[in-house]
Amino acid sequence: xxxxxxxxxxxxxxxxxxxxxxxxxxxxxxxxxxxxxxxxxxxxxxxxxxxxxxxxxxxxxxxxxxxxxxxxxxxxxxxxxxxxxxx
Amino acid sequence: xxxxxxxxxxxxxxxxxxxxxxxxxxxxxxxxxxxxxxxxxxxxxxxxxxxxxxxxxxxxxxxxxxxxxxxxxxxxxxxxxxxxxxxxxxxxxxxxxxxxxxxxxxxxxxxxxxxxxxxxxxxxxxxxxxxxxxxxxxxxxxxxxxxxxxxxxxxxxxxxxxxxxxxxxxxxxxxxxxxxxxxxxxxxxxxxxxxxxxxxxxxxxxxxxxxxxxxxxxxxxxxxxxxxxxxxxxxxxxxxxxxxxxxxxxxxxxxxxxxxxxxxxxxxxxxxxxxxxxxxxxxxxxxxxxxxxxxxxxxxxxxxxxxxxxxxxxxxxxxxxxxxxxxxxxxxxxxxxxxxxxxxxxxxxxxxxxxxxxxxxxxxxxxxxxxxxxxxxxxxxxxxxxxxxxxxxxxxxxxxxxxxxxxxxxxxxxxxxxxxxxxxxxxxxxxxxxxxxxxxxxxxxxxxxxxxxxxxxxxxxxxxxxxxxxxxxxxxxxxxxxxxxxxxxxxxxxxxxxxxxxxxxxxxxxxxxxxxxxxxxxxxxxxxxxxxxxxxxxxxxxxxxxxxxxxxxxxxxxxxxxxxxxxxxxxxxxxxxxxxxxxxxxxxxxxxxxxxxxxxxxxxxxxxxxxxxxxxxxxxxxxxxxxxxxxxxxxxxxxxxxxxxxxxxxxxxxxxxxxxxxxxxxxxxxxxxxxxxxxxxxxxxxxxxxxxxxxxxxxxxxxxxxx
Numbered sequence: 200x201x202x203x204x205x206x207x208x209x210x211x212x213x214x215x216x217x218x219x220x221x222x223x224x225x226x227x228x229x230x231x232x233x234x235x236x237x238x239x240x241x242x243x244x245x246x247x248x249x250x251x252x253x254x255x256x257x258x259x260x261x262x263x264x265x266x267x268x269x270x271x272x273x274x275x276x277x278x279x280x281x282x283x284x285x286x
Numbered sequence: 287x288x289x290x291x292x293x294x295x296x297x298x299x300x301x302x303x304x305x306x307x308x309x310x311x312x313x314x315x316x317x318x319x320x321x322x323x324x325x326x327x328x329x330x331x332x333x334x335x336x337x338x339x340x341x342x343x344x345x346x347x348x349x350x351x352x353x354x355x356x357x358x359x360x361x362x363x364x365x366x367x368x369x370x371x372x373x374x375x376x377x378x379x380x381x382x383x384x385x386x387x388x389x390x391x392x393x394x395x396x397x398x399x400x401x402x403x404x405x406x407x408x409x410x411x412x413x414x415x416x417x418x419x420x421x422x423x424x425x426x427x428x429x430x431x432x433x434x435x436x437x438x439x440x441x442x443x444x445x446x447x448x449x450x451x452x453x454x455x456x457x458x459x460x461x462x463x464x465x466x467x468x469x470x471x472x473x474x475x476x477x478x479x480x481x482x483x484x485x486x487x488x489x490x491x492x493x494x495x496x497x498x499x500x501x502x503x504x505x506x507x508x509x510x511x512x513x514x515x516x517x518x519x520x521x522x523x524x525x526x527x528x529x530x531x532x533x534x535x536x537x538x539x540x541x542x543x544x545x546x547x548x549x550x551x552x553x554x555x556x557x558x559x560x561x562x563x564x565x566x567x568x569x570x571x572x573x574x575x576x577x578x579x580x581x582x583x584x585x586x587x588x589x590x591x592x593x594x595x596x597x598x599x600x601x602x603x604x605x606x607x608x609x610x611x612x613x614x615x616x617x618x619x620x621x622x623x624x625x626x627x628x629x630x631x632x633x634x635x636x637x638x639x640x641x642x643x644x645x646x647x648x649x650x651x652x653x654x655x656x657x658x659x660x661x662x663x664x665x666x667x668x669x670x671x672x673x674x675x676x677x678x679x680x681x682x683x684x685x686x687x688x689x690x691x692x693x694x695x696x697x698x699x700x701x702x703x704x705x706x707x708x709x710x711x712x713x714x715x716x717x718x719x720x721x722x723x724x725x726x727x728x729x730x731x732x733x734x735x736x737x738x739x740x741x742x743x744x745x746x747x748x749x750x751x752x753x754x755x756x757x758x759x760x761x762x763x764x765x766x767x768x769x770x771x772x773x774x775x776x777x778x779x780x781x782x783x784x785x786x787x788x789x790x791x792x793x794x795x796x797x798x799x800x801x802x803x804x805x806x807x808x809x810x811x812x813x814x815x816x817x818x819x820x821x822x823x824x825x826x827x828x829x830x831x832x833x834x835x836x837x838x839x840x841x842x843x844x845x846x847x848x849x850x851x852x853x854x855x856x857x858x859x860x861x862x863x864x865x866x867x868x869x870x871x872x873x874x875x876x877x878x879x880x881x882x883x884x885x886x887x888x889x890x891x892x893x894x895x896x897x898x899x900x901x902x903x904x905x906x907x908x909x910x911x912x913x914x915x916x917x918x919x920x921x922x923x924x925x926x927x928x929x930x931x932x933x934x935x936x937x938x939x940x941x942x943x944x945x946x947x948x949x950x951x952x953x954x955x956x957x958x959x960x961x962x963x964x965x966x967x968x969x970x971x972x973x974x975x976x977x978x979x980x981x982x983x984x985x986x987x988x989x990x991x992x993x
Contacts, residue, residue, distance in 0.1 A: 266585065
């Protein structure tokens with residue numbers, strides 16, 4: 200008898216927990232409404248691909264064709280699922 | 287080849303009134319460069335009344351030579367404003383400001399390398415129902431990034447003129463001017479339906495805006511959408527408030543949605559991005575994947591946790607060395623020529639009060655502040671250069687974590703850094719900080735950074751404290767560095783304190799785009815530098831002139847009997863009497879009434895302390911050569927014969943100058959930037975109070991220890 204296979208679930212984490220060099224897909228924005236709104240307006244909305252380039256505390260990220268600096272408090276608002284580990 | 291529709295037929299604009307164009311776009315999309323290219327030197331820079339946001343209006347000409355007014359609105363990512371700058375952009379576009387006419391047409395500039403994000407603002411602007419011209423800037427960079435942007439396709443989809451442009455090289459300007467000259471600009475074919483569940487709210491609110499706030503129907507719909515989905519909207523002075531009925535309807539819907547727990551604001555942004563995504567997928571073709579760009583490669587070093595600090599250190603060192611070396615010659619030149627001018631006036635006018643007022647009050651007072659113009663110009667040149675290349679955003683990124691520890695964000699770094707040269711440009715540079723509390727805290731602590739006007743005071747005190755022949759240069763530099771460190775630590779300490787008490791706020795959040803690196807646009811940098819210089823000089827000609835005259839009056843009256851020396855005159859003037867009156871307060875710091883006169887007069891500018899000491903102790907000396915004054919200071923005694931300027935008093939005086947708010951120009955700027963007297967008064971009290979307490983501790987502790 201084959202045990203039922205667990206469906207594949209990508210790992211969800213806050214952007215602050217994503218390692219440098221890894222890429223994630225934004226699945227949720229959670230926290231202060233104004234910050235979420237500004238993130239969405241700047242193109243960091245649900246289903247967007249985001250790469251964490253470098254930084255500790257304040258992060259440097261790649262979104263579409265732009266680099267965005269996010270302080271720790273702002274990055275906490277972004278929940279991502281890992282789609283590519285650090286190279 | 288057939289010309290695009292908007293170029294082919296360009297009938298001249300008609301009508302008697304000069305058409306007004308608003309220029310809008312995201313930050314870093316080349317908006318200022320385009321504005322400068324269109325208007326050149328025909329610009330007027332001022333302020334929107336009641337709010338410290340720069341108002342830039344310029345004139346350009348249509349292809350038929352008719353003038354066109356262009357208003358350069360502050361850059362923004364969205365009409366849902368988060369800062370006073372963004373609120374002004376929103377209010378001008380919505381016709382909410384009585385001081386600025388609502389623009390007839392809108393020039394929307396976008397960065398072709400990042401079309402989707404830039405089209406978000408365009409999408410909101412098209413809702414306004416005004417004729418729009420879309421300027422697609424940075425087409426060269428888009429091509430380099432492997433993007434093929436199909437301009438004609440976008441023009442067809444939107445139904446408005448779309449002009450491909452490279453504002454830096456002046457490409458596309460002719461086409462833009464032709465489009466701007468058209469009298470029959472089409473309205474956008476902008477089919478976008480608001481999500482069905484919020485449509486009734488939008489209709490009701492829009493109807494009320496038309497009826498009770500006298501808005502045009504199209505603008506009313508856009509404004510209704512914005513009001514309903516704007517979180518904690520920023521209101522600024524000069525913005526017409528909503529009618530009570532509209533406010534009532536707005537609150538009703540907001541309450542209802544809050545009870546339902548639906549995030550319509552988020553849904554609306556996502557729904558706009560969906561529409562934009564479809565549009566962009568048709569317009570932008572990607573030529574495969576492109577490797578890391580040159581900006582990525584530079585960033586690998588410049589934002590590196592170790593190399594990044596090293597680069598920042600080198601840039602800052604270069605900045606300071608330039609400010610203190612390159613500025614020296616022009617500063618000396620200004621100093622010499624103001625003295626020559628004063629001499630010339632003296633030799634051409636009859637001796638008397640009017641002559642003294644002109645030479646000592648007006649020329650001397652204003653001259654002593656204008657001397658700092660070269661340093662301010664160099665500082666602004668560097669800041670402009672760093673902004674124009676894209677490095678400034680990296681510096682803020684690197685400093686963000688450190689600044690976060692005292693409750694500020696990376697954007698406070700530049701204002702504080704500028705304040706080492708002069709607090710005035712530093713305070714003016716706080717305008718980029720979105721959070722009003724963070725901005726205010728930065729303004730409050732900026733003058734604690736030791737500015738260049740304190741240098742002459744430090745130099746004189748170090749000279750009096752440490753005779754040249756006995757003490758090494760190292761000790762002098764050490765004391766100087768100690769004073770700079772003291773000010774910096776004080777600034778960070780007070781920022782920490784204010785953010786936890788008086789101006790308590792959420793921890794600072796920074797969401798900032800890092801623009802691609804570019805070669806600096808020297809013309810833009812020079813224009814910005816001249817604008818700043820103009821603002822500084824205007825201030826010198828008004829507020830500083832007024833206060834200089836008052837200070838002169840205080841030192842010149844009442845008159846001493848004929849034949850009195852300048853020292854005797856000063857001693858019995860109002861300033862001298864004030865010095866005497868002040869003595870009980872400053873005696874615990876080790877200062878006598880003569881130093882008190884220096885403290886009062888150096889309120890004009892800190893370095894005036896040196897020249898005042900020269901008059902008080904009757905010693906001819908200059909800022910460069912303090913030897914005669916140094917000897918005079920050494921000879922100064924208390925009435926009981928004790929030495930006045932002991933090393934401890936010199937140290938106490940330096941500590942006083944580190945912290946005290948001895949600068950009328952800074953107070954004037956803070957008053958302007960905070961729209962009132964409350965904060966400048968608080969700042970003067972807390973700084974001067976701290977200065978007194980710390981000097982007291984230094985002097986009394988030293989005294990008790992037998993120094």
